[in-house]
Amino acid sequence: MGSNEHTTVHTPSQEPSSSSEFTTFMRAYQDMVFSTAARLAGNDAQAEDIAQEVFIKAFENFGHLRASPAAGGWLKTVATNLSLNYLTRYRKRWRLFSEESNLPETQVPDTVLANLGTDQRHALIEDTMRRLPPHQRVPLVLYHFEDLSYQEIAQRLGVSLAKIKTDIARARAAMLPMLESLGIDGAGE
Amino acid sequence: MSDRLETLVGRALREAPLRRAPPSLESRVLREIGRRAALPWWRRSFSRWPRPARVGFALACGSIIVAVLGAWPWTEGGALADAAAWSAGSWLLWARPALILVDVARQLDSALTGAIPPEWLYAALAAGAILYAALFGLGAAAYQTLYLKTSSAGESRS
Numbered sequence: 582m583g584s585n586e587h588t589t590v591h592t593p594s595q596e597p598s599s600s601s602e603f604t605t606f607m608r609a610y611q612d613m614v615f616s617t618a619a620r621l622a623g624n625d626a627q628a629e630d631i632a633q634e635v636f637i638k639a640f641e642n643f644g645h646l647r648a649s650p651a652a653g654g655w656l657k658t659v660a661t662n663l664s665l666n667y668l669t670r671y672r673k674r675w676r677l678f679s680e681e682s683n684l685p686e687t688q689v690p691d692t693v694l695a696n697l698g699t700d701q702r703h704a705l706i707e708d709t710m711r712r713l714p715p716h717q718r719v720p721l722v723l724y725h726f727e728d729l730s731y732q733e734i735a736q737r738l739g740v741s742l743a744k745i746k747t748d749i750a751r752a753r754a755a756m757l758p759m760l761e762s763l764g765i766d767g768a769g770e
Numbered sequence: 771m772s773d774r775l776e777t778l779v780g781r782a783l784r785e786a787p788l789r790r791a792p793p794s795l796e797s798r799v800l801r802e803i804g805r806r807a808a809l810p811w812w813r814r815s816f817s818r819w820p821r822p823a824r825v826g827f828a829l830a831c832g833s834i835i836v837a838v839l840g841a842w843p844w845t846e847g848g849a850l851a852d853a854a855a856w857s858a859g860s861w862l863l864w865a866r867p868a869l870i871l872v873d874v875a876r877q878l879d880s881a882l883t884g885a886i887p888p889e890w891l892y893a894a895l896a897a898g899a900i901l902y903a904a905l906f907g908l909g910a911a912a913y914q915t916l917y918l919k920t921s922s923a924g925e926s927r928s
Contacts, residue, residue, distance in 0.1 A: 611796065632799075633795065633798050
């Protein structure tokens with residue numbers, strides 16, 4: 582967890598101990614919530630907004646979340662739903678302005694990147710994923726990170742099963758050159 | 771090939787660790803919780819209102835609707851009275867408010883078109899459309915220039 586500055590909230594309805602308990606709770610889950618939102622939204626600023634909303638909802642339900650073993654799953658579900666809502670709401674609204682066209686193509690150097698450090702490799706994978714168009718990135722993330730089936734993703738996104746399979750296949754194909762450059766070639770499988 | 775690709779991508783993504791949340795997230799959340807908690811109850815979402823206030827609000831709204839639909843003078847004559855009377859005794863009772871709204875809109879329309887020359891109305895509509903398009907274009911340009919390029923540049927740097 583990051584070394585976050587601490588702001589204590591004292592409201593008439595919450596005990597200080599409850600507030601610090603919530604801060605501890607938030608620190609335990611904030612990376613997971615932010616990762617989920619960032620991978621789906623493809624935009625760190627929006628992901629932070631989404632993560633903020635997730636934790637405000639968590640605070641409103643903290644009475645039963647604080648002792649629930651399913652709190653992580655609850656947070657992940659809310660983060661996923663809010664991210665998908667964000668994508669549905671804003672991407673449709675601003676499709677005319679084609680924000681995808683502003684993202685440069687993924688640059689994979691000709692030289693092999695296999696000797697990059699672990700952090701750099703992971704950053705490159707995340708960056709490549711972020712640059713995928715949303716209609717490819719979102720199903721890919723739901724499939725590989727949220728463990729949803731093709732059918733579930735199609736239902737969730739309201740598109741045909743065939744389109745989901747095609748989009749995920751294209752997303753994987755788009756990531757292949759970068760993975761091969763990293764020396765991840767599946768030879769060990 | 772597709773199975774190998776699925777395995778390859780799946781393995782690479784599974785190995786990716788969680789992204790680290792920005793250091794500002796925690797303070798942002800706590801600040802927003804504090805701000806919302808400081809709001810008076812009537813400025814919070816309706817679901818957070820005290821139960822008596824919610825019940826009172828619903829009763830007040832219901833009373834206003836009943837008063838408007840039942841006692842407004844324009845329900846006394848014209849096509850509305852015919853439609854309302856017809857719907858009152860039929861299975862279309864549920865459509866009565868919609869019929870009333872349609873009739874009010876129709877009466878408003880005839881009053882406006884009778885009082886204002888049509889050229890003025892067309893000119894006002896055209897001016898409204900032009901202003902809307904200009905505002906839309908300006909908003910789009912501002913969004914693309916100030917927001918998208920800024921966030922793209924910020925993410926490229928990070």
